[in-house]
Amino acid sequence: MVKILKQILIILILSIIVGFVVNAINPKGVPLVMEIKDIKEKSDTLKVNFVNDPYDTTQNNTSLMQNPNLNKQGFVEPQNIKLNLAKQLFDRKALFIDGRLPQDYSTGRIKGAINIPYEEFHKKTKEERAEMMKGYNKHGIIVCYCLGGDCEMSIDLAYDIAKLGFTSVNIYSEGYKVWENAGYPVEK
């Protein structure tokens, strides 16, 4: 038993030494403590004034290839946003997409939000999804949300939409509950 513990200890010490040394000389190395910017959400104030038109499809054919924000899989990663920023985007006419089931959507939603139930959307082929989204501006601001709490549909839906080439997809994960409690516009 002591022999095995000794072997484990040697492997662990070797890994710690090599890990820190390589990380120190590796240009891609990470800082010892994760920088705050990595764990914070997107900034919660808008620096640019704009009015969003989610239905302006005139620039939908613009190539994405030059987009610096493209990830390895060739789409722009959705961003997490909090209530404050969601409200600012709402005021600038961002397209809000409710990822819940139609029966939940009909009992209460963010004012003006459209309903794309994630379960149904995810089952469709990429072509069918693209067809469903063809009337919307690929470069317009989109905010996906669901109920909030443990609800993950907004995240999955946002990724599915971003993969279609939409460049400004946001995830408002606090969801409808927090929005309604804040007294922001809803419709039923």
Add this chain to the structure above:
Amino acid sequence: MRDFLSNKYLQFILRLIIGGMFIYVAYNKLINPEEFAKAIKNYDMLPFWIINIMAIILPYIELFSGLFLILGIYKKGSSAIIGISLVIFIIALTIAYARGLNIDCGCGFSSLIQEKASKDELIIRIIEDIFMLIGIAVVYMFCDKKGIEPEEIKEKQIIKGEI
């Protein structure tokens, strides 16, 4: 059964497969430590100050354990580390599955698919890790044991009075 499990060819194949997989997943993490740190963060189980330290050390633990396992150096120690890692992976994946997290965990062959893991993919990862755990348990328990030698059989037969 003991004969079969301690067979040197079976032992070598198991060490090669499991060690190879650990080296491969370690390599994926080593080429992009920042991505791996984010993957750890996605588990939402560790305080943020320890995330990068884990991202720096863990891939090397996997790399050296895998390498040593294949080379036959410190077989017991490396297989114990791999076994413990697999148990931790299985627990973390099961919690992630239960909580419905979308994670890119980098803890199995399926992590070659760089998509976010869906619930089905999490199940596949859990199953593949369970298989690896069984394999590494066989390596750990039988790597030092030899099969029954002909002399041993003869001795047993003598004891039983068959010869």
